[in-house]
Amino acid sequence: MSPNYTTKASITEPAKNIVCVLAPNPSPMTHKGTNTYIIDNGEIAIIDPGPLNEQHLQTILEKTANRSVKYIFLTHSHVDHSPLAKQLSAELDTPIYGFGASDAGLSSTMLSLIDSGYESGSEGIDHEFSPDYLIKNNQSFDLNNKIISAIHTPGHMGNHICFQYGKILFTGDHVMDWATSMVSPPYGDLTQFMASCRLLLTKDFDLFLPGHGDPVINPGERIEFLINHRLERECQIKKTIKSIPLTTLEITEIVYTEIDNSLIPAATRNVFAHLIDLNQRGLVDFLGDVSEKSKARLIDQ
Numbered sequence: 001m002s003p004n005y006t007t008k009a010s011i012t013e014p015a016k017n018i019v020c021v022l023a024p025n026p027s028p029m030t031h032k033g034t035n036t037y038i039i040d041n042g043e044i045a046i047i048d049p050g051p052l053n054e055q056h057l058q059t060i061l062e063k064t065a066n067r068s069v070k071y072i073f074l075t076h077s078h079v080d081h082s083p084l085a086k087q088l089s090a091e092l093d094t095p096i097y098g099f100g101a102s103d104a105g106l107s108s109t110m111l112s113l114i115d116s117g118y119e120s121g122s123e124g125i126d127h128e129f130s131p132d133y134l135i136k137n138n139q140s141f142d143l144n145n146k147i148i149s150a151i152h153t154p155g156h157m158g159n160h161i162c163f164q165y166g167k168i169l170f171t172g173d174h175v176m177d178w179a180t181s182m183v184s185p186p187y188g189d190l191t192q193f194m195a196s197c198r199l200l201l202t203k204d205f206d207l208f209l210p211g212h213g214d215p216v217i218n219p220g221e222r223i224e225f226l227i228n229h230r231l232e233r234e235c236q237i238k239k240t241i242k243s244i245p246l247t248t249l250e251i252t253e254i255v256y257t258e259i260d261n262s263l264i265p266a267a268t269r270n271v272f273a274h275l276i277d278l279n280q281r282g283l284v285d286f287l288g289d290v291s292e293k294s295k296a297r298l299i300d301q
């Protein structure tokens with residue numbers, strides 16, 4: 001735990017020169033709502049304008065009134081993060097910076113799933129998202145002599161980026177404190193997600209500021225927890241198909257015994273994400289196409 005940063009009480013001003021504006025869109029998926037961050041170092045950068053919402057737009061405009069807003073950055077293009085960017089950009093005359101459109105950064109497996117008609121779940125993809133400026137991995141941006149660096153962290157979405165500012169990382173939906181980030185094919189990719197987690201573990205951060213929920217004051221521990229959580233689930237799935245090939249739904253019903261029926265579709269997508277990851281790693285094959293309906297078989301090691 002770092003003593004240098006504030007804890008849950010001051011989410012609205014989590015660190016020096018950084019303000020968090022909470023969008024009024026609470027839900028089971030978004031927790032208390034989307035966090036829009038404003039970094040003010042003389043010049044201003046805004047991270048994740050949020051959903052289409054007039055009240056939220058006005059609050060952001062009030063907080064940045066008569067100031068020089070240099071960047072509008074997007075961590076990714078889910079509908080709770082990106083749609084307000086266009087309107088905000090027009091109001092402020094500031095360009096939108098993002099990795100790319102909603103299908104940018106996806107693996108060929110995920111692109112073929114989309115081609116085959118497999119649609120996204122309930123998470124809401126902003127198909128209109130089109131940044132003015134395409135960010136490259138590791139690209140740096142000057143904010144009045146301080147640097148904001150982009151780290152491409154695909155997994156939650158292929159176009160997901162985290163933004164580093166000193167030892168603070170704006171983690172979008174990649175790492176949060178209150179939920180183990182959703183990874184839902186075809187726009188979410190578990191192989192990429194795990195690689196992005198491991199990449200962040202090689203770097204030194206004091207504080208994560210996520211797209212939803214409170215600041216994460218134990219970054220390394222939280223990433224390790226997320227990795228281990230996924231590895232435990234992977235173990236359960238492998239055990240289930242050890243002696244008999246099963247469909248994604250059949251596996252879900254065995255692995256998730258204690259969840260409400262309404263959560264089965266999301267759990268099924270999660271199991272599918274694991275199966276695709278295991279397939280990419282040569283540990284599982286599908287008896288047929290890569291699809292939820294094909295039985296998945298554990299390959300003898």
Ligand SMILES: [Zn+2]
Pocket residue numbers: 076078156173
């Ligand atoms: Zn998201």
